[in-house]
Amino acid sequence: SQTIHQWPATLVQPVGSPLSLECTVEGTSNPNLYWYRQAAGRGLQLLFYSVGIGQISSEVPQNLSASRPQDRQFILSSKKLLLSDSGFYLCAWGDRQEAFFGQGTRLTVV
Amino acid sequence: AQSVAQPEDQVNVAEGNPLTVKCTYSVSGNPYLFWYVQYPNRGLQFLLKYITGDNLVKGSYGFEAEFNKSQTSFHLKKPSALVSDSALYFCAVRDILASKIIFGSGTRLSIRP
Numbered sequence: 416s417q418t419i420h421q422w423p424a425t426l427v428q429p430v431g432s433p434l435s436l437e438c439t440v441e442g443t444s445n446p447n448l449y450w451y452r453q454a455a456g457r458g459l460q461l462l463f464y465s466v467g468i469g470q471i472s473s474e475v476p477q478n479l480s481a482s483r484p485q486d487r488q489f490i491l492s493s494k495k496l497l498l499s500d501s502g503f504y505l506c507a508w509g510d511r512q513e514a515f516f517g518q519g520t521r522l523t524v525v
Numbered sequence: 526a527q528s529v530a531q532p533e534d535q536v537n538v539a540e541g542n543p544l545t546v547k548c549t550y551s552v553s554g555n556p557y558l559f560w561y562v563q564y565p566n567r568g569l570q571f572l573l574k575y576i577t578g579d580n581l582v583k584g585s586y587g588f589e590a591e592f593n594k595s596q597t598s599f600h601l602k603k604p605s606a607l608v609s610d611s612a613l614y615f616c617a618v619r620d621i622l623a624s625k626i627i628f629g630s631g632t633r634l635s636i637r638p
Binding site: 507 | 557559561567613626629
């Protein structure tokens, strides 16, 4: 069966520091991969999605970037964090029908 | 462009009563529609989906949803609410020609004993 791993679960980082959140999927090949951000326990904003290695689509201009160095690995990064980057970040993988979510990373920028 | 609207920030229902959480969508082609539930500080759990076929879809925990193409709606329903149903519910849509999945803003469901 397919599983998705996202880490770390929580992270506190100072303003201006770099960020790297990692997500890996097991049990499937060539999945669509997604990064979402949830602010203040409400709506999910699609940040990036990828349909294959090295293929990244950005949904909103921002301080973040994403990379997909391997088929089942999706990384969310920032060179310099802003206070406004705080939130709950969710990775997901999808087949043609639905998306499956990781447990999320709560990022607090201080 | 794809979009999803959940017009209610919060829905309050007494335990044992029926509940409805509303969702409307917009896509350029035929939609794939989903409902997810989120408990505090957790990822999203899949409830149900509409891909094709019967407009009434049954899912986990006694939830169901009805696809209405003319009204572009996909409302979530349950005949008898439980206190344990209290959570944040998200509707989502995917255009079958696209890869991205777009979520609504979420509706907080509160079931009072």
